[in-house]
Amino acid sequence: MSTVSQVRPTKTELLRLKRDLRLANRVRDLLNERLIVLANELMARVKEAKLARQKLYRSLREMFSKYLFLRAYYGSGLTSMTSYEIISLKIDEYVENILGVKIPVQRICLEDEEVLRRTGLEDFAKDLARLLEDLSEVVKAENAIKLIVAEIRKTRRKVNALDYVIIPRLKSDIKRISMKFDEREREEKARLKQVKAMLGEER
Amino acid sequence: MSSLLERLLEEELRIVNKHLPYKRISLREALSEERPEIVLRDGSRHLFDKKELHLLRDLLEDDHDIELPIIIYYLGRGVYMVSGRENVVVISKVLGRERVPESDRIYLSRSEVVNLRVALRTTTTIVFTPQVMGE
Numbered sequence: 001m002s003t004v005s006q007v008r009p010t011k012t013e014l015l016r017l018k019r020d021l022r023l024a025n026r027v028r029d030l031l032n033e034r035l036i037v038l039a040n041e042l043m044a045r046v047k048e049a050k051l052a053r054q055k056l057y058r059s060l061r062e063m064f065s066k067y068l069f070l071r072a073y074y075g076s077g078l079t080s081m082t083s084y085e086i087i088s089l090k091i092d093e094y095v096e097n098i099l100g101v102k103i104p105v106q107r108i109c110l111e112d113e114e115v116l117r118r119t120g121l122e123d124f125a126k127d128l129a130r131l132l133e134d135l136s137e138v139v140k141a142e143n144a145i146k147l148i149v150a151e152i153r154k155t156r157r158k159v160n161a162l163d164y165v166i167i168p169r170l171k172s173d174i175k176r177i178s179m180k181f182d183e184r185e186r187e188e189k190a191r192l193k194q195v196k197a198m199l200g201e202e203r
Numbered sequence: 204m205s206s207l208l209e210r211l212l213e214e215e216l217r218i219v220n221k222h223l224p225y226k227r228i229s230l231r232e233a234l235s236e237e238r239p240e241i242v243l244r245d246g247s248r249h250l251f252d253k254k255e256l257h258l259l260r261d262l263l264e265d266d267h268d269i270e271l272p273i274i275i276y277y278l279g280r281g282v283y284m285v286s287g288r289e290n291v292v293v294i295s296k297v298l299g300r301e302r303v304p305e306s307d308r309i310y311l312s313r314s315e316v317v318n319l320r321v322a323l324r325t326t327t328t329i330v331f332t333p334q335v336m337g338e
Contacts, residue, residue, distance in 0.1 A: 023213070027215050030215065030219060030331070031215065033277070033279055033331065034219060034331070036281060036313075037277055037329055037331075040313050040316055040317055040320075041320065041329075043317045044316075044317045044318075044320035044321050044324075047317060047318075047321050048321050048324070051321070094240075094248070094250045095247055095248070095249075096249065096250070096324075096325065097222045097243055097245070097247055097249050098222070099222055099329060100218060100219070100221055100222045100245075102247065105250075158215070
């Protein structure tokens with residue numbers, strides 16, 4: 001560190017700096033450990049997102065093949081059957097807390113399956129409910145990934161600030177004060193020697 | 204170093220375990236609720252996934268109960284630990300371990316915690332132990 005801080009070279013200041021250095025080291029170690037746990041959590045969420053996406057694609061494929069079959073059976077009548085009815089969705093919102101990272105979660109589900117039942121698409125309603133659930137899972141997992149990555153970056157920045165700015169500055173201040181004390185001690189010794197020599201000459 | 208910075212550093216030590224619950228609830232209690240949730244130390248609410256609750260119920264033997272969320276203690280250097288007989292049994296089953304440890308503690312590696320957190324995302328929580336926090 002090239003910056004020269006304005007620290008008074010006193011014993012109290014030295015003790016305070018040493019205490020700060022201990023605290024900064026402790027926080028740095030803790031943040032490093034937090035980074036390890038967050039990275040672990042990120043791996044879990046990536047794995048979860050991968051599984052959720054596979055499940056979603058499976059549901060979409062099944063749903064699409066079913067749709068094609070129904071479309072072939074009913075023709076354009078299929079869209080007119082459902083276009084008069086409004087399929088309402090329900091969104092359940094809540095917040096999940098993963099290691100202090102708050103992740104907003106939205107669960108989408110069918111509010112009323114009756115509309116599809118009335119049109120004779122009962123199976124389709126079940127598949128649609130499952131598809132919406134799978135979609136919610138993917139959104140939840142991918143949202144968690146984004147927020148955990150942001151938290152990792154934030155924590156990494158703090159660790160870097162401690163590693164490259166705060167701790168080196170504290171160390172250099174401690175070193176500077178210690179050197180000042182040593183210098184004073186040497187001066188004192190030299191002065192005493194000089195006084196002793198002068199006293200010897202007088203005798 | 205300014206006192207502001209000192210306060211910031213102390214704040215970091217304080218907030219690291221803010222995601223812990225004020226009070227844990229039993230699995231039975233959680234299953235009986237329409238919206239099973241708990242209040243965390245930072246005042247926010249944490250909702251349990253019902254699918255996970257049913258999975259835990261299936262893994263537990265009859266008339267046994269556990270406190271939720273299951274606490275995973277982080278001991279530092281990538282080592283985790285879960286204590287409590289019922290928790291040990293449940294976690295061994297979730298991880299597919301062939302032999303359930305006889306002790307009341309189970310030590311987990313990082314990869315096992317990844318798998319555990321995928322299976323039990325809302326019903327487990329990680330805690331930093333005092334030794335990790337340098338206390």
